[in-house]
Amino acid sequence: MEAGVVRFDYDDRSNVSGMYHGKRVYRDNNHILDISPGEIWIVSLSLNPSTGQNYFAKPLKRIDGSFLYEMKKDQIDSLSKYLWENNRTILQPFLQEIYESVMNEQIAKAVREQTASLEKTIADLSAQIDGLNRIKEEDSKIIAAKEDEVELLKAELLMMESKPSEAAGTQSSAPRPPEDSPEGFAEKLKPSKHPIIRTGPDTLRSDGFRKSRYFVHLSADHKTLLIRDDPNGNVVCIDSTLTLAGLSTVLPFDSERPMESEYSPRYGGTLVTLR
Amino acid sequence: MSIISYDANDRIMIFIDLRNIVKSVSADSKYSRVDYVSLVRCLKGPRKLIAAYVFDSKGAIDATDKSKRFHDYLRYKGFRVIARDSYDPDQNVQKEVDVAMAVQMVTHAYKNNYDVAVVVSGDRDFIPAIQEVQAAGKRVEVAAFSTSKSDEMERQCDVYHNLDKEPILSLVNLSDVLQDGNTEAVRWNSTIGSRLTMTNTALPTRTGIR
Known part of the structure; x- marks a missing residue:
């Protein structure tokens, strides 16, 4: 049996x-x-x-x-194994033909996904680089301002050393508030490198206006204007010229003339005296 | 010359009475508005800012509250806005606001959350709170416009900042105004109900108080 x-x-x-x-x-x-x-x-x-x-x-x-x-899984496996081992020469070319196209599609899809992932990584890294460059640029400006400040202090020190008696006299007669005095956050202003010229009723021009956007602030007594470059500034600079709506109402325009301006480390921008 | 000197390690908190500032800025600044971020920068100096509070009133929840968007804008910039209910439909009269600000000042003082309190208001109602904060060993600075300043406030505080001289009014570009087609949108008005609308100012990227 x-x-x-x-x-x-x-x-x-x-x-x-x-x-x-x-x-x-x-x-x-x-x-x-x-x-x-x-x-x-x-x-x-x-x-x-x-x-x-x-x-x-x-x-x-x-x-x-x-x-x-x-059929159970192990039965199917046994059957598949049996069929494969005994009919390999027939099955192999047949399966190869089917799976070549399928595998090619899968490989192409995997490559596409990997490429997209890498492109995203590149974009992220580029954004990081841009951010770091912006920080670098801001740091450079701070360093430049500090260096200028140091130079100014050195020059003042040299002056004081060359004229000790005069300096002492000044100090005794009219003592200056210390640098960290709260009286208006006393600071050393220095003349702007590039003069600011009032070119029209509402326009200011300076070779120093090299950025595309600026924040411009006015004091309530209408005597001081602060110009500070900032990527998010609300005043657009075109051809080194800032158009400030309402400037003529604050300070009437008579003729084109340079404005008194100084760089302020405290405000991180240029202070323009309106008079 | 003041006997008080600044220390960069001082922890400061700024308390802004928004209504007082609004009333102080004249309506003739057609193309300018107070930039509160710049205001804080000016007052902060080199010191460590712990928080900047803004106190204001708000309309009823079901009413169209014009101040809400401005409050949200300030919050987006990093301010802590505390808006109390206003029982006046036109928001011309505010309630609870001064007391709320005084309570915050005193509470933070006793919790030793700051070294220096900067009160941005000229309203002498704050004098008792200022005295209490000073009694807690804290320094109090007052910042106000001359139009709304109480002389007693100037006498009471340790340091007084005259905001008239600070460049804190933001000039708005004419092109922005024309593009928006509504100059009123960027105009300060002395009436409270329409004191500031932000219709031409989309919420900017969150830069916070720098």
């Missing part, structure tokens, strides 16, 4: 039979399950005891769609 897989069909004598190891397999007519022609069955085979030339098959399980659905 052994088990086997047999495909049944009509033979030359119109009997339903199959073949197993070169021997004809006939249905065991005593069995309750009926084998129809064209079906594949797992059968229990018993050799014909009288002739020994054919088998009688007792049907165990029909192999059809439902059988495949009911």
Whole structure:
């Protein structure tokens, strides 16, 4: 008694039979399950005891769609392995043809995703570089202002050293508030490198206006104007000229003339005296 | 010459009575408005700013409150805005605001949250609070415009800042005004209800008080 897989069909004598190891397999007519022609069955085979030339098959399980659905994973794996090992030469070119196109698509998709990710990283890094450059630029301005301040202090020191008696006299007669005095945050102003010229009723021009945007602030007594460059400034600079709406109402325009201006480290900008 | 000197390590808190400032700035500054960030920068100097409070009143929740957008703008800039309910529909009369500001000043003083309090108001109602803060060992500076300054406030404080001389009014570019088509949008008005509308000023990038 052994088990086997047999495909049944009509033979030359119109009997339903199959073949197993070169021997004809006939249905065991005593069995309750009926084998129809064209079906594949797992059968229990018993050799014909009288002739020994054919088998009688007792049907165990029909192999059809439902059988495949009911298979467990390990059964499927075993079946796949069996099919692959015994039919590799047939299956390999067939699968290769299918999966080449699929794999190519997957590879292209992965490359696209990686490229997009790298492009985003590049954009982020560029933004970081821009930010750092802006900080660097601001730091440079602060350093330049501090250096100018130091130079000014050095010059004053030299003057004091060359004229000690005069300096002492000044100090004794009219003591100046210390640098950190709260009286108006006393600070050393210095003349602007580039003169600021009133070119029109509402326009100021200076070669020093090199940035694109500025903040411009006015004191409530209308005597002081502070001009400070800032990327978010609300006054746009075009051709080194600032247009300040309402300036003529604060200070009437008579003719083109330079304005008195000084750089203020405290405000980080140029103070223009309106008179 | 003052006997008081600044220390860069001083921790300061600024308390702005918004109504007092608004009333102080004349309505003839057609193309200018107070830049509160610049105001804080001027008052802060080299010291460490802990917080800048703005005290104001607000309309009823269901009413169209014009001040709300401006409060949001200030919050966006890093200010701590404390807006109390106004019982006057036109917001011409404010309630609770001065007391709220005085309470904050005194509370922070006793919690040792600052070394220097800067009161941006000329209203002498704050004198008792200033005295209490001074009694707690803190320094009090007052900043005010001459038009709204009480002489007693100037006498009471340790340092007085005359805001008339500080360049804190922001000039608005004419092109901005024309583009907006509404000069009123950027105009300071002495009436409270329309004291400042931000219709031409989109919320800028959050730069905070620098």
